[in-house]
Amino acid sequence: MSELRHDPIQKRWVIIAPERGIRPSSYYQVQPGSAGEDEFCPFCEGNEDKTPPEILAYRESGMPENGRGWRVRVVPNKYPALRIEGSLDRKGVGYYDAMGGIGAHEVIIETPFHDEDMADMSVNNLARIFKAFKERMTDLSQDSRFRYVLGFKNYGKSAGSTLDHPHSQIIALPITPRNVAMELKSAKEHYQLKERCLFCDIFQYEIEAGERIIRVTEDFIGYTPYASRFPFEIWIAPRTHSHDFTLIQDKQMNSLAELLKEVLMRLRKALNNPPYNLIIHNSPNIKGSKKRSHYWETLEYDWHWHIELTPKIIPTAGFEWGTGFYINPVSPEEAAKYLREIEVY
Amino acid sequence: MSELRHDPIQKRWVIIAPERGIRPSSYYQVQPGSAGEDEFCPFCEGNEDKTPPEILAYRESGMPENGRGWRVRVVPNKYPALRIEGSLDRKGVGYYDAMGGIGAHEVIIETPFHDEDMADMSVNNLARIFKAFKERMTDLSQDSRFRYVLGFKNYGKSAGSTLDHPHSQIIALPITPRNVAMELKSAKEHYQLKERCLFCDIFQYEIEAGERIIRVTEDFIGYTPYASRFPFEIWIAPRTHSHDFTLIQDKQMNSLAELLKEVLMRLRKALNNPPYNLIIHNSPNIKGSKKRSHYWETLEYDWHWHIELTPKIIPTAGFEWGTGFYINPVSPEEAAKYLREIEVY
Numbered sequence: 001m002s003e004l005r006h007d008p009i010q011k012r013w014v015i016i017a018p019e020r021g022i023r024p025s026s027y028y029q030v031q032p033g034s035a036g037e038d039e040f041c042p043f044c045e046g047n048e049d050k051t052p053p054e055i056l057a058y059r060e061s062g063m064p065e066n067g068r069g070w071r072v073r074v075v076p077n078k079y080p081a082l083r084i085e086g087s088l089d090r091k092g093v094g095y096y097d098a099m100g101g102i103g104a105h106e107v108i109i110e111t112p113f114h115d116e117d118m119a120d121m122s123v124n125n126l127a128r129i130f131k132a133f134k135e136r137m138t139d140l141s142q143d144s145r146f147r148y149v150l151g152f153k154n155y156g157k158s159a160g161s162t163l164d165h166p167h168s169q170i171i172a173l174p175i176t177p178r179n180v181a182m183e184l185k186s187a188k189e190h191y192q193l194k195e196r197c198l199f200c201d202i203f204q205y206e207i208e209a210g211e212r213i214i215r216v217t218e219d220f221i222g223y224t225p226y227a228s229r230f231p232f233e234i235w236i237a238p239r240t241h242s243h244d245f246t247l248i249q250d251k252q253m254n255s256l257a258e259l260l261k262e263v264l265m266r267l268r269k270a271l272n273n274p275p276y277n278l279i280i281h282n283s284p285n286i287k288g289s290k291k292r293s294h295y296w297e298t299l300e301y302d303w304h305w306h307i308e309l310t311p312k313i314i315p316t317a318g319f320e321w322g323t324g325f326y327i328n329p330v331s332p333e334e335a336a337k338y339l340r341e342i343e344v345y
Numbered sequence: 346m347s348e349l350r351h352d353p354i355q356k357r358w359v360i361i362a363p364e365r366g367i368r369p370s371s372y373y374q375v376q377p378g379s380a381g382e383d384e385f386c387p388f389c390e391g392n393e394d395k396t397p398p399e400i401l402a403y404r405e406s407g408m409p410e411n412g413r414g415w416r417v418r419v420v421p422n423k424y425p426a427l428r429i430e431g432s433l434d435r436k437g438v439g440y441y442d443a444m445g446g447i448g449a450h451e452v453i454i455e456t457p458f459h460d461e462d463m464a465d466m467s468v469n470n471l472a473r474i475f476k477a478f479k480e481r482m483t484d485l486s487q488d489s490r491f492r493y494v495l496g497f498k499n500y501g502k503s504a505g506s507t508l509d510h511p512h513s514q515i516i517a518l519p520i521t522p523r524n525v526a527m528e529l530k531s532a533k534e535h536y537q538l539k540e541r542c543l544f545c546d547i548f549q550y551e552i553e554a555g556e557r558i559i560r561v562t563e564d565f566i567g568y569t570p571y572a573s574r575f576p577f578e579i580w581i582a583p584r585t586h587s588h589d590f591t592l593i594q595d596k597q598m599n600s601l602a603e604l605l606k607e608v609l610m611r612l613r614k615a616l617n618n619p620p621y622n623l624i625i626h627n628s629p630n631i632k633g634s635k636k637r638s639h640y641w642e643t644l645e646y647d648w649h650w651h652i653e654l655t656p657k658i659i660p661t662a663g664f665e666w667g668t669g670f671y672i673n674p675v676s677p678e679e680a681a682k683y684l685r686e687i688e689v690y
Contacts, residue, residue, distance in 0.1 A: 005572040009531050014671045014673055186354050227350040228359065229359055279666075319495055319522075319622070323495060327359075
């Protein structure tokens with residue numbers, strides 16, 4: 001059984017999840033579930049019985065569940081970091097604080113085709129993936145034990161992906177991750193002072209400044225942040241204020257899919273198909289929090305959902321991990337210019 | 346010229362250092378200075394003229410500077426992330442805040458021998474490396490522009506090392522890194538409440554609990570933290586309260602070297618020579634801060650220096666980077682037990 005543990009120095013929760021299956025003899029090997037290029041893939045069409053039963057699938061009408069004919073399919077993670085059953089069981093452990101590893105861990109299989117990377121997919125299929133994120137995140141947010149529902153994608157082994165078949169993941173957490181809590185604090189302070197959204201202000205400034213813009217569409221902005229931690233770090237966000245990704249409408253999903261496809265194509269060409277991580281920074285889930293605090297009352301004004309996309313083109317050095325302080329060898333202005341100008345069509 | 350930029354959402358400073366030499370055509374290649382196994386190594390004995398002139402060296406008496414005969418040698422980083430000359434030049438840039446990339450970036454060449462890893466070295470030489478850290482960190486702390494002097498080591502390519510020859514680094518920063526500031530905040534709150542050091546309390550509790558201990562000596566504790574972010578994360582700290590690493594005495598340096606050697610030997614055997622990062626979490630430098638704030642007045646009681654050692658045996662997934670929330674598949678109790686029991690002598 002996995003467990004959440006609180007670090008009293010960094011004031012951060014960590015999931016200790018030994019049941020993911022790593023044993024002493026294989027500590028220095030890769031994570032369970034890893035597959036090489038030629039190995040059997042449980043995510044490919046026809047192998048639906050090799051995953052846990054599906055939670056959601058978009059498939060041709062009339063085709064039965066857990067069989068062929070799907071376009072996007074969501075299944076529970078076979079090696080979940082957190083389990084859906086049980087109570088939070090908050091407790092003190094000697095000097096420390098712990099709680100049960102309660103949550104959810106799902107996999108969005110983005111396509112039936114093993115080698116169809118996100119950058120190759122049709123805009124329609126990308127929109128379908130966002131639709132799956134929306135449906136599952138909406139559903140998980142109903143559970144008042146969950147404080148945060150995290151949607152993300154790891155692409156490439158050095159970005160943490162253990163299966164090559166294109167997939168994303170959703171993790172529902174009983175706590176709000178520290179970085180999200182810090183972003184929210186900044187945004188809240190800004191709103192209290194100015195009655196304006198911090199993110200809206202920044203996006204507006206970036207559109208005026210122009211030098212860090214990759215692409216601005218009617219609905220979305222794609223840009224490289226002023227203080228980018230990583231080379232070619234990219235943010236994508238709705239231009240109209242919205243705190244909750246799950247409120248996204250179909251038309252916006254298409255527009256988001258279009259912009260993401262363009263960004264991924266540019267990244268792939270510019271950086272020779274780099275590994276990357278994509279994270280949806282959504283609003284915390286306040287279903288279970290409302291009764292606890294007035295802190296959340298202005299959440300819909302404070303927060304602005306956005307996607308953070310970070311290619312991993314240089315190894316992260318030790319002091320970044322240990323200090324929270326980053327050295328980025330590529331200026332975001334240079335990165336944005338390069339991405340804007342590279343020809344992909 | 347590199348620049349420090351402030352992230353208004355994460356409230357974190359980032360160094361944008363384009364002068365480190367990465368150009369668009371090589372964005373997806375490794376960092377400058379990388380060398381393969383067989384390539385020329387500027388850190389080997391006999392190649393002293395291929396580095397900038399040395400800042401410090403421990404060598405046989407009578408041997409001239411910048412020549413052979415040294416045991417440990419400190420030189421400026423040829424591709425510094427920060428430069429020593431100039432003023433901080435704090436300024437607003439449109440919506441944002443920036444300051445000049447002022448600091449220092451030095452390399453400790455730990456041994457004349459290319460293939461003598463830290464785990465192979467004599468205790469005497471390890472103590473010599475700590476002595477070099479102490480001397481250089483003491484010297485850099487005299488500069489009131491520097492708020493923090495960071496000593497660290499990247500071992501192995503996937504831990505960010507770009508040269509195989511054993512070396513450590515020192516970076517002097519005009520700001521205190523965010524994680525250090527957060528640790529200090531926790532420690533300060535604890536001290537104000539209890540008039541006891543948070544770190545001392547934790548180390549004492551760990552010695553009593555025992556299950557996460559790797560080794561306790563007269564002077565030092567080596568253990569795996571309760572909420573370890575990474576598999577086999579290890580902390581090493583002095584058992585007697587001390588806020589400042591640079592106050593370490595010769596006898597303690599030997600004792601520290603002994604413990605570190607043992608820990609590194611155990612790690613190497615347990616995890617098949619894993620890449621790792623080692624960071625000295627020292628006290629912030631208050632030479633330039635005293636005049637600004639009472640916050641620092643109790644620093645010597647609040648802070649407790651320690652070493653954080655994090656092997657990199659699994660790739661870090663996307664959501665860890667993006668959220669500050671970690672999943673660790675190996676419990677620290679299991680890791681400590683495995684490290685304690687593995688035979689290395």
